[in-house]
Amino acid sequence: MPAPAPAPSIDTVIYAELQDAAGAEFAAELVVTFLEEAPLMLAELRSALADGSAERYRRAAHSLKSNGHTFGATALAELARQLELGGLPADARPLDVLDTEYARAAAALQELARG
Amino acid sequence: MAERNASDAVARLLVADDNKVNRLLLTRSLELQGHRVACAENGRIALGMLRAEPFDLLLLDMEMPEMTGFEVLEHLAADAALRDMPVLVTSSLEGMAHVVRCIELGADDYLPKPVNPVLLKARINSSLEKKRLRDQQKELVRRFATSEVAQDLQESGFALGGRRVQATVMFSDIRGFTALVESQPPEETIELLNTYYTLMFDAINSYGGVVNQMIGDGLMAIFGAPLPLADHPAHAVRAALEMVAMIEQFNVERTACGKAAIHIGIGIASGDMVAGYTGTQRRATYTCIGDTVNLAARLEAHTKVALRTVLIDRAVRAALPEDLAVEPLGAVPFKGKALAVEVFAVSTEA
Numbered sequence: 301m302p303a304p305a306p307a308p309s310i311d312t313v314i315y316a317e318l319q320d321a322a323g324a325e326f327a328a329e330l331v332v333t334f335l336e337e338a339p340l341m342l343a344e345l346r347s348a349l350a351d352g353s354a355e356r357y358r359r360a361a362h363s364l365k366s367n368g369h370t371f372g373a374t375a376l377a378e379l380a381r382q383l384e385l386g387g388l389p390a391d392a393r394p395l396d397v398l399d400t401e402y403a404r405a406a407a408a409l410q411e412l413a414r415g
Numbered sequence: 416m417a418e419r420n421a422s423d424a425v426a427r428l429l430v431a432d433d434n435k436v437n438r439l440l441l442t443r444s445l446e447l448q449g450h451r452v453a454c455a456e457n458g459r460i461a462l463g464m465l466r467a468e469p470f471d472l473l474l475l476d477m478e479m480p481e482m483t484g485f486e487v488l489e490h491l492a493a494d495a496a497l498r499d500m501p502v503l504v505t506s507s508l509e510g511m512a513h514v515v516r517c518i519e520l521g522a523d524d525y526l527p528k529p530v531n532p533v534l535l536k537a538r539i540n541s542s543l544e545k546k547r548l549r550d551q552q553k554e555l556v557r558r559f560a561t562s563e564v565a566q567d568l569q570e571s572g573f574a575l576g577g578r579r580v581q582a583t584v585m586f587s588d589i590r591g592f593t594a595l596v597e598s599q600p601p602e603e604t605i606e607l608l609n610t611y612y613t614l615m616f617d618a619i620n621s622y623g624g625v626v627n628q629m630i631g632d633g634l635m636a637i638f639g640a641p642l643p644l645a646d647h648p649a650h651a652v653r654a655a656l657e658m659v660a661m662i663e664q665f666n667v668e669r670t671a672c673g674k675a676a677i678h679i680g681i682g683i684a685s686g687d688m689v690a691g692y693t694g695t696q697r698r699a700t701y702t703c704i705g706d707t708v709n710l711a712a713r714l715e716a717h718t719k720v721a722l723r724t725v726l727i728d729r730a731v732r733a734a735l736p737e738d739l740a741v742e743p744l745g746a747v748p749f750k751g752k753a754l755a756v757e758v759f760a761v762s763t764e765a
Contacts, residue, residue, distance in 0.1 A: 321532040322443045330443075334436050362478050366507040367436045370529045385509065 309404040314372030315412055328413040334367055335406055341367075342402060345383070345395055354388045364398075373405040426543050427451045427469065431461035431487065432476040432505070437528065441474060441505065444532050448539070458482030462490055465497055472542055475522070477506040477513065488520035499549055501542040505530050582639030583647040583685040583731065584708050585624065585655065586715035587615065589632040590678040598675075608632065611677070614661040622654035623647075627701050633715075637703050640690040648685040648727075648734035652761055655681045655725045656739075659763045678724070682714025685730040710756065713749045723760040732759045740764075 319327045341364045348356035361384035368377025379398050383389075428450050432438045442452045453470075455461035459482040465473065473491075477484035484504060491497045504517045507528040514525045523542045526535060589595070589611065596604050612629065619626055619636045623644045628635040638654070639647035658679065666676040688705035707730075714726040721744055732741055740762035746755035 318440075322440060322447070326443055330436060330439060333439060337435050359478055359480070362507065363434050366434060366528050369507065370436060370440060381509075 308408070309373060309375055309401065310408040310412060311372035311374050312412070314369075314374070315409075318371065324415065328415070331371065331409045331413040334371060335409070338364065338367065338402060338406070342395070342399060345398070346392065349388060349392060349395065352388065357388055358384055368405070371405075371409055373409070376401045376405045425449055425451055426471040426539075427453070428472050428474060428539075429453050429455060429461060429464060429470045430474045431455040431458060431479065431484070432474075433457050433479040434476070437476065437505075441530065444530070444535055445474075445539070447532075448536055450539075458484060458487040462487055465491075465500065466494075470500065471546060472501045472503065472539065474503050474505055477504060477508050477517070485516065485520065488517065488522060492521045499546070501546050503535075503538055503542060578689070578691055580640045580688060580690045580703075581647075581686065582637055582644075582688055582690065582703060582707075583651040583683060584688065584703055584711040585619070585636040585638070585651050585681060585683045586712045587634050587636070587655075587658065587679055587681045588715065590680055590719065592632040595675065595677065607677070610665065611662075614665060615658055618657035618661055619654050622650040622657070624651060624654050625701075627703075635702075635708075635712075637690070640688075640703060641701060646734065648683070648731040649736060649739070651683050651685070652725070652727065652731065652735060652739055655683060655761065656763060659724055680715055680718030681725045682711045682716070682718065682727075683725070683731050684708070684711035684714060684728040685734065686728075709751065710749070713752075713756075714758065717747060717749075717758065721758070721760065724763050725761040727759050727761055729757045729759070732757075 315327070318330075322330070341360045344360040345357060345364075348354075348360060361380045365377045365380035365384055368374070368380055376398070379394075379401055383394060383398065386394075389395075428445055430438055430441045430445070430452055432441065432454075433456055438454050438456075442454060445452045453464065455464055457479045458475075461473065461475070462482065464470070473487075475484045475487055484506070488502065491500055491502065498521075502522045504514075504522045504525045505528055506513065506517075506525070517525050523545070524538050526538060595607075599607075611632070612634070615634060616626055622638070624636045624638045625641070626634055626636045636651075636654075638644055638651040644650060658681065662677065662679055670676055684707045686705075686707040688703045688707045690703045691701070710728055714728060718724060718726055723744070726744075727735075727741070735741060742760045742762065744758045744760055747758045748755045
């Protein structure tokens with residue numbers, strides 16, 4: 301039996317709404333900003349985990365969730381939400397999962413932004 | 416924008432959000448709606464900007480480093496100048512408890528992120544409209560009431576009915592005003608009254624008094640209510656002396672341009688009275704009533720008989736410091752008073 305196709309990383313309806321509301325050009329610029337900012341949030345998550353700071357960990361996850369929803373990166377947002385509400389994990393495995401999903405979402409967003 | 420009408424003036428908004436994507440997107444949405452937007456990266460910066468320059472509305476994120484949105488709301492509520500600033504919270508915090516806490520802390524509304532642009536526009540317009548009405552109301556109160564009454568209204572709210580206070584009441588009017596009115600064109604009388612009131616308000620306010628009634632050429636002022644004032648009898652007498660001095664100055668100008676000098680009479684009494692808002696729910700004034708108030712009015716009328724400018728009762732006399740010279744005029748029987756009242760004249764010699 302073939303593996304089920306992976307869910308699309310970006311909800312294109314949501315991204316189209318963003319383009320409608322803010323303008324396609326602005327949406328593309330916003331994607332660039334997100335791709336600059338998101339790696340900082342992912343790094344902050346790892347650093348907070350290493351320092352044992354539940355508060356910084358929660359805040360970084362919260363920020364990533366919020367931005368995920370903005371661009372229609374629903375799966376990324378849902379993973380970030382679980383981290384936000386779940387407290388400090390025992391190890392970095394949830395962050396590896398998050399990184400993978402971010403890479404997928406980032407690639408799809410770049411594609412969409414290019415129009 | 417063509418569809419904007421006159422009441423839809425451009426508003427100045429502040430966006431406080433630590434997340435750059437959120438900040439840029441909100442700013443973009445608001446600018447597309449025709450507003451002017453400034454940004455702050457955390458609560459502390461936002462609070463500093465709100466204190467430094469005027470804004471019409473704050474869009475506030477909750478999760479921020481250095482100072483959270485909750486702390487910003489607390490600071491705003493404690494700041495008399497910023498208490499009425501409309502705040503729309505934009506947040507993706509989970510749970511109804513956060514929403515309730517924001518509203519309890521004084522936020523106008525709570526918009527979940529990502530913010531729907533249509534909802535955002537509706538909420539902002541409604542908040543700005545509410546602020547416009549509030550500003551208008553404040554301006555009306557400012558124009559038609561004294562700042563003390565306005566402050567009392569803002570802090571205690573409006574309720575008809577009185578409370579018992581210890582205060583000092585002053586009545587003042589222009590001697591021979593009727594003859595003056597008949598001798599000059601009405602425009603000149605209005606101008607005279609405006610100057611007269613400006614001078615009298617200035618003197619009374621500078622000693623902590625509140626002018627609460629103006630009738631023709633007469634006025635009534637209260638010292639010690641609605642806001643308490645230490646040494647209110649002495650403050651009232653010093654205000655009276657200032658009024659007399661100002662009228663003398665004014666007379667120098669008047670006689671220099673060939674106009675008749677004007678003279679005032681002032682009566683002051685101190686003691687128990689009932690102060691509060693009287694009238695109806697729609698139209699009310701702040702005033703004081705009681706024997707003390709009647710006595711002050713009688714003393715003012717008696718200045719014509721006694722040929723003195725400032726008359727006071729025993730309670731005011733007893734509270735005056737020694738540097739104010741006072742002359743006892745003996746007991747005077749007043750209409751409506753069973754016993755004769757001791758009357759004192761305050762020396763108006765500088």
